[in-house]
Amino acid sequence: MKRVLLLLSTAALAGCSMAPKDVRPAAPVPPSWPVGDAYLRTSEATLPALTWRDVFRDPRLQTLIEQALANNRDLRVAAANIAAARAQYRIQRGAQFPEVDVSAGITERRGNVNNIGNVGGGAGNAGGNAGGNAGGNVGGGLRTNYTTQAGITGFELDLFGRLASLTRAQQNSYFATEAGARATRLTLVGDIATAWLNYASDASLLAVAEQTAKSAGDSVRLTRARLEGGVAPRTDLRQAEQILAAAQNDVARQTTALAQDVNALRLLAGSEVDPSLLPASIEQAAPSIAAVPAGLDSSILLRRPDVVQAEYQLRAANAQIGAARAALFPRISLTSVLGFASTALTSLFNGDAFTWQAGTTASYPIFRAGAARANVQLSEAQQQAAVASYERAVQTAFRDVANALATRGTIDAQLRATQLQADAAADTYTLANARYRGGIDTFLQSLDAQRSLYSAQRQLVTVRLTAATNLVNLYRALGGDSQLEVTRAGPRPVPSSGTASGTGG
Numbered sequence: 390m391k392r393v394l395l396l397l398s399t400a401a402l403a404g405c406s407m408a409p410k411d412v413r414p415a416a417p418v419p420p421s422w423p424v425g426d427a428y429l430r431t432s433e434a435t436l437p438a439l440t441w442r443d444v445f446r447d448p449r450l451q452t453l454i455e456q457a458l459a460n461n462r463d464l465r466v467a468a469a470n471i472a473a474a475r476a477q478y479r480i481q482r483g484a485q486f487p488e489v490d491v492s493a494g495i496t497e498r499r500g501n502v503n504n505i506g507n508v509g510g511g512a513g514n515a516g517g518n519a520g521g522n523a524g525g526n527v528g529g530g531l532r533t534n535y536t537t538q539a540g541i542t543g544f545e546l547d548l549f550g551r552l553a554s555l556t557r558a559q560q561n562s563y564f565a566t567e568a569g570a571r572a573t574r575l576t577l578v579g580d581i582a583t584a585w586l587n588y589a590s591d592a593s594l595l596a597v598a599e600q601t602a603k604s605a606g607d608s609v610r611l612t613r614a615r616l617e618g619g620v621a622p623r624t625d626l627r628q629a630e631q632i633l634a635a636a637q638n639d640v641a642r643q644t645t646a647l648a649q650d651v652n653a654l655r656l657l658a659g660s661e662v663d664p665s666l667l668p669a670s671i672e673q674a675a676p677s678i679a680a681v682p683a684g685l686d687s688s689i690l691l692r693r694p695d696v697v698q699a700e701y702q703l704r705a706a707n708a709q710i711g712a713a714r715a716a717l718f719p720r721i722s723l724t725s726v727l728g729f730a731s732t733a734l735t736s737l738f739n740g741d742a743f744t745w746q747a748g749t750t751a752s753y754p755i756f757r758a759g760a761a762r763a764n765v766q767l768s769e770a771q772q773q774a775a776v777a778s779y780e781r782a783v784q785t786a787f788r789d790v791a792n793a794l795a796t797r798g799t800i801d802a803q804l805r806a807t808q809l810q811a812d813a814a815a816d817t818y819t820l821a822n823a824r825y826r827g828g829i830d831t832f833l834q835s836l837d838a839q840r841s842l843y844s845a846q847r848q849l850v851t852v853r854l855t856a857a858t859n860l861v862n863l864y865r866a867l868g869g870d871s872q873l874e875v876t877r878a879g880p881r882p883v884p885s886s887g888t889a890s891g892t893g894g
Contacts, residue, residue: 441454441578441864441870443679443681444681444864445679446677446678449665450585450677453585453658453662456659457658457659458574458577460660461577461658463573467570467573468570471566471567471570474562474567475563477559477562477563478556478559481555482559489539491537491538492537492538492539493536495534495536496533496534498533554708554709554710557708558708559705561702562701562702564701565701568694568695568698568701569694569695572694575694575870576865578870579861579864579865580657581654581657582861583861584653586668586674586854587854588651588668589668589669589673589854590853591646591647592647592668592669592670592671593670593671593672593850594643594646595640597843597846597847598643599636601636601846605633605636608629608632608835612626612832621832628832629836632839636843654667671854675854678860681860681864690783690786690787690790690867693782693786693866695782695785696779696868699775699778702775702779706772710769790866790867793859794863796862797860800852800859803856807849811842811845811848815845818841818842821838822838
């Protein structure tokens with residue numbers, strides 16, 4: 390009965406934990422997004438389910454994203470890190486259970502069995518010695534011993550939750566690694582969309598440069614003819630040639646940029662990129678990027694992968710405090726051995742050959758110059774740093790979303806103004822060129838109009854790219870894409886007690 394009571398009390402003690410209770414710090418950001426002239430005036434609402442397919446609707450871009458999610462090398466590194474973190478958790482969890490070892494052996498020994506020479510030693514010392522030597526040589530033989538045993542060595546009774554806290558810390562580190570992998574996938578999706586839009590923008594800039602080069606070539610031929618006819622001065626020809634050379638330089642530069650954009654997409658996708666998946670222009674690609682829902686609550690940031698990762702790291706730091714506190718108390722270990730030993734293999738498992746041994750040890754450091762308490766202080770300081778890191782992650786996420794919303798609130802007006810400017814510049818160039826050809830205005834006026842049109846067209850492409858990229862940045866800043874979970878069931882909940890749950894050993 391005493392043994393039963395002892396076992397029950399030991400089991401009860403093994404479930405206790407000295408780790409602080411996991412408490413998520415209050416989000417150090419306002420409950421809603423900033424509202425003002427630079428921000429959309431939106432109502433507070435819960436964010437609906439959001440996936441990258443809802444935002445990136447062009448089938449070509451979706452194909453590229455799927456290709457990247459399957460082949461990107463950064464994701465393969467992240468998957469390997471998850472596997473390593475899972476294995477480390479299982480290794481640490483295994484320390485909470487007894488380790489049973491089985492061994493078997495055969496021992497052979499040859500030696501003097503009996504010194505029988507002394508039996509005939511009554512005839513004298515010389516005779517006794519001779520008889521002893523003879524008997525020793527004759528009595529030598531081979532002796533074989535068979536053994537087999539199974540035992541538990543050094544199993545620590547986790548009375549104060551040290552091993553449970555270490556297991557919990559490792560489990561939360563594993564979950565943090567999973568969240569980090571989801572952050573990598575979220576970043577990859579955004580990078581693919583951005584690179585795809587950059588290619589579309591460079592394709593449009595190349596088209597503008599080629600169109601300007603063609604128009605400048607026509608101007609060069611016209612002014613050369615007027616120069617040869619004595620109507621125009623040589624300065625008109627040289628100015629027209631400057632415009633042509635600048636446009637030709639931009640054509641070469643944009644051709645290089647397109648090739649580099651393809652290289653960037655190829656690296657992100659992890660394989661070759663089908664040219665049919667590339668957009669023809671930013672005018673074609675930008676409308677395919679959809680806006681995320683307008684009504685957003687800042688609590689959605691708690692689903693962002695980097696914020697989730699910081700929270701699991703905070704929980705791991707909490708568990709480390711429990712392990713450090715438990716290390717201040719004695720450690721009790723159990724050892725037991727069951728085995729058989731026999732000189733004959735056939736009688737190895739007979740009852741007389743059975744042996745057993747059991748014992749327990751308790752250790753407590755008397756003097757460590759304050760190292761144990763310093764270790765507790767170290768874990769508490771690391772936990773405070775983890776709290777600050779978590780709060781900084783939330784604040785950074787809030788800033789990212791607020792910046793994206795600030796751009797979102799003004800980009801439409803900017804795009805409309807730039808479009809009006811480009812239309813006016815095109816009309817001005819048409820009129821100025823006609824008046825020059827009719828001999829009403831000078832070539833300088835036509836030249837200035839052409840330069841203004843070229844600049845306005847390039848600026849329009851840039852603003853369109855900014856508007857489309859802003860939607861990508863907003864999607865990435867919000868996080869929480871349900872299609873980017875690393876595991877099908879998502880991160881498993883962390884147990885509230887010191888005992889571990891999850892993958893078995």
